[in-house]
Every structure is written in structure tokens, then in C-alpha cells.
Amino acid sequence: MEVLGTSTSTAKKPIVIITIGMAGAGKSTFVQRINSYLHTPTPSNPNPRPPYILNLDPAVTQVPFDANIDIRDTVDYKEVMKQYNLGPNGGILTALNLFTTKFDQVLDLVEKRSQDVDYIILDTPGQIEIFTWSASGAIITDAVAASFPAVIAYVIDTPRTTAPATFMSNMLYACSILYKTKLPFILVFNKTDVTPHDFALQWMTDFEAFQEALAHGGPGSVDSDGEPTYMSSLMTSMSLVLDEFYKSLRAVGVSSMTGDGVPEFFAAVEEARGEYEREYLPSLLKAQQERASQLQKAQEAAKQDSLQRMMKDLEVDRTGNPVDDKWEDDEQDEQDDDGELDVNIIDRSEDRWPGQYVDITRARRPGAGGAGGGGGGGEDEEWDGSRWARPT
Numbered sequence: 001m002e003v004l005g006t007s008t009s010t011a012k013k014p015i016v017i018i019t020i021g022m023a024g025a026g027k028s029t030f031v032q033r034i035n036s037y038l039h040t041p042t043p044s045n046p047n048p049r050p051p052y053i054l055n056l057d058p059a060v061t062q063v064p065f066d067a068n069i070d071i072r073d074t075v076d077y078k079e080v081m082k083q084y085n086l087g088p089n090g091g092i093l094t095a096l097n098l099f100t101t102k103f104d105q106v107l108d109l110v111e112k113r114s115q116d117v118d119y120i121i122l123d124t125p126g127q128i129e130i131f132t133w134s135a136s137g138a139i140i141t142d143a144v145a146a147s148f149p150a151v152i153a154y155v156i157d158t159p160r161t162t163a164p165a166t167f168m169s170n171m172l173y174a175c176s177i178l179y180k181t182k183l184p185f186i187l188v189f190n191k192t193d194v195t196p197h198d199f200a201l202q203w204m205t206d207f208e209a210f211q212e213a214l215a216h217g218g219p220g221s222v223d224s225d226g227e228p229t230y231m232s233s234l235m236t237s238m239s240l241v242l243d244e245f246y247k248s249l250r251a252v253g254v255s256s257m258t259g260d261g262v263p264e265f266f267a268a269v270e271e272a273r274g275e276y277e278r279e280y281l282p283s284l285l286k287a288q289q290e291r292a293s294q295l296q297k298a299q300e301a302a303k304q305d306s307l308q309r310m311m312k313d314l315e316v317d318r319t320g321n322p323v324d325d326k327w328e329d330d331e332q333d334e335q336d337d338d339g340e341l342d343v344n345i346i347d348r349s350e351d352r353w354p355g356q357y358v359d360i361t362r363a364r365r366p367g368a369g370g371a372g373g374g375g376g377g378g379e380d381e382e383w384d385g386s387r388w389a390r391p392t
């Protein structure tokens with residue numbers, strides 16, 4: 001079944017990996033690493049198919065991969081800054097907005113190549129909020145997720161997330177993106193060559209261990225009386241919320257530098273494809289069907305409204321102009337059982353025949369009867385082959 005271009009059969013469709021992460025987390029290096037992995041033959045996959053890559057960061061000076069579509073080919077962000085008198089972040093956002101206006105063309109190009117690729121990779125702007133909290137970021141995400149199975153790869157700078165408070169802030173941010181996009185989500189703990197991600201996995205699975213880490217979060221976690229501070233209590237409550245959130249995502253540790261953990265990442269992507277088909281796609285289709293039926297209802301209501309207004313206008317005309325009433329006598333005849341007016345629509349292209357026309361533009365003379373009921377066929381009129389006329 002096709003609904004608004006969305007196919008329920010995603011079996012042969014490539015999966016879109018949307019790479020998101022804080023500035024410096026290693027998104028571009030990660031994209032390059034998975035790109036290189038997908039180019040490399042393995043015994044289980046001797047003929048790998050290169051991915052299709054989209055670079056959506058207009059401000060990046062160099063990317064370590066060849067993007068198939070690069071926003072920088074379409075929008076010059078420095079020129080945008082000059083023309084619109086903007087700072088760097090405003091320039092990046094406006095460049096992304098301008099690019100989004102052409103995103104239907106991007107999707108067309110991707111659709112054309114979709115038979116030849118298994119993965120489509122999106123690298124997003126360095127300033128995370130420009131993509132995650134902008135209208136254009138939402139439009140792009142929704143558009144790709146409506147056309148292909150899609151997954152969010154949230155890249156985390158592991159060495160910089162070892163403090164419990166930083167870890168929790170990062171997780172809360174990830175949580176907000178998950179609830180905003182509702183797409184399958186993979187936490188990618190990057191730079192494991194510098195700091196292994198075991199501590200993160202432990203904090204995610206063992207609530208007590210994270211509480212312990214929070215309690216030993218250093219000065220500030222308890223006040224002078226030895227009681228937990230406001231900040232410490234807030235973090236404890238938040239971590240309770242996050243405990244629920246951890247259940248709905250998968251986490252992998254990766255080193256984009258060495259390639260460690262990349263196969264595990266792709267295993268998680270395959271799992272995410274299943275989740276997309278099981279959970280995201282049905283709710284997407286349901287939402288589209290609801291929108292379609294709401295649209296139909298709105299159109300029907302608008303039609304009824306116009307009809308009622310038209311009938312009201314006719315009523316006003318009739319009361320204000322009783323002599324010119326063309327409906328009065330035959331009103332009962334012309335109403336069907338539902339009380340609706342039974343008016344025949346005339347096809348002007350067909351041959352005319354006597355009595356076919358009811359000329360409602362002419363007032364019926366009082367007392368005039370006969371065929372047609374309206375403006376023609378009065379007692380003293382004759383059909384001359386094309387119209388009713390008084391004999392001369």
C-alpha cells in the first residue's frame with residue numbers, strides 16, 4: 001500500500017543513517033570511518049556497495065570523505081552571512097533553510113540511486129541545535145524518514161563525558177532528540193581508543209552505580225550539614241527519568257580513529273531497521289491516514305457550509321423579492337424525500353429538446369403553467385423548435 005509516497009515494504013530500501021552530535025564529538029571522522037568500512041570487502045561481503053553520502057554542514061572547510069551531495073555546492077554560507085548580515089550560526093541556519101527549499105530535488109536524486117546502495121549517510125552541521133531544533137532540520141528528518149527506513153546515530157565524545165553531570169546532560173539532550181524525531185536511536189560512544197565506554201554502559205544499566213557516581217561527584221554534592229544539595233537532588237530525579245529512556249535505545253562503543261566497534265555499529269543499524277518497520281512506519285502511516293481523513297472531513301464540511309450559505313442567500317432573495325420567486329409553486333415537487341432540491345444539471349453540449357430548459361433567469365408570469373414549470377411553455381406560447389415564443 002502506498003500512502004503519500006511512503007511504502008510499507010522497506011525490505012529492499014537503503015537505510016538512512018542521520019549522524020548527529022555535539023561540535024567536536026567526531027561526526028565527520030565517524031562518517032569517514034563507516035564510509036571506509038562500507039568500501040572494504042570482507043569474506044562475508046566480498047562485493048560491498050559504497051554508501052550514498054550527504055553533507056549538510058555548510059560551514060565545514062574540509063570533509064574527510066567524498067559527499068555525493070554537498071550543501072556547499074548549492075549554498076555559499078559566507079555569502080549568506082554577508083547578504084543577510086548574519087553571524088556564523090545565523091549564516092549556517094539560513095544556508096540550511098535555503099538548502100531545505102530544494103530538498104525535494106535531493107530526495108529525487110537519492111531515490112534514483114536507491115537501488116544501488118544499502119546505506120545513505122547524512123553528516124549534519126557541527127552546531128547540533130542548528131539541525132536538531134530548527135524547522136529545516138525537522139523537515140529534512142521527516143522527509144527522509146517518510147521515504148526510507150531511518151536511524152539516528154548520536155555521536156558522543158566519550159572522553160569528555162566521564163563526569164556524571166556531563167554524562168547526564170548529554171543523555172538528556174539525546175533523550176530530547178529521541179522524543180522529537182521518534183526514530184530508532186543509537187548512542188555511538190566515540191573515541192573509545194582514548195577512553196573505553198564501559199563506565200557509560202554501567203551507568204545506563206545499573207541505576208545504583210550511577211547514583212554512587214553522582215554522590216561522589218565531588219564538592220557541591222552535599223551541603224555543610226551533609227545533606228544532598230539542590231543540584232544533587234535534581235540530578236538524582238533526572239537520572240530516574242533517564243532510566244526509562246535507556247530502555248528504548250541501543251549503545252555501541254566506536255573508535256573512528258581505529259575502526260574498532262564499527263561492525264557492532266552496523267549490527268545495531270540492522271536492529272534499528274526492524275524497529276523502524278515495527279514501530280515508526282505504522283505510526284507514520286496512521287498519522288498520514290488520519291491527516292488524509294481529516295482533510296476529507298474538512299473539505300466535506302466546507303462544501304456543506306458553502307451549500308448552506310448559498311441556500312440562505314436564496315432564502316433572503318426570495319423573501320425580499322416575492323414576485324420574482326421562480327421556485328415557489330414547484331418547491332414541494334422539486335424536493336425529494338430528504339427535503340433536498342431535486343435540480344437536474346443540464347449538459348449544454350447535448351441536443352436541445354422541447355421542455356428541456358428551465359430558464360430561471362426569467363420571472364414566471366403569475367398564472368402561467370405548462371411544461372417546464374419555469375420561464376417557458378406558458379399557455380399562449382409555442383415551441384418553435386429552439387425556444388418557447390408567443391405566436392406573432
Ligand SMILES: Nc1nc2c(ncn2[C@@H]2O[C@H](COP(=O)(O)OP(=O)(O)OP(=O)(O)O)[C@@H](O)[C@H]2O)c(=O)[nH]1
Nearest residue numbers: 023024025026027028029125126190191255256257
Ligand atoms: N582519538 C580519537 N580522536 C577522534 C576520534 N574521532 C574523531 N576524533 C578527533 O576529534 C576531533 C573532532 O573530529 P570531527 O570529526 O571533526 O568532529 P565533528 O563532530 O565532525 O566536528 P564538527 O566539525 O565541529 O561538527 C578531530 O581532531 C578528530 O581527529 C576517535 O575515534 N579517536
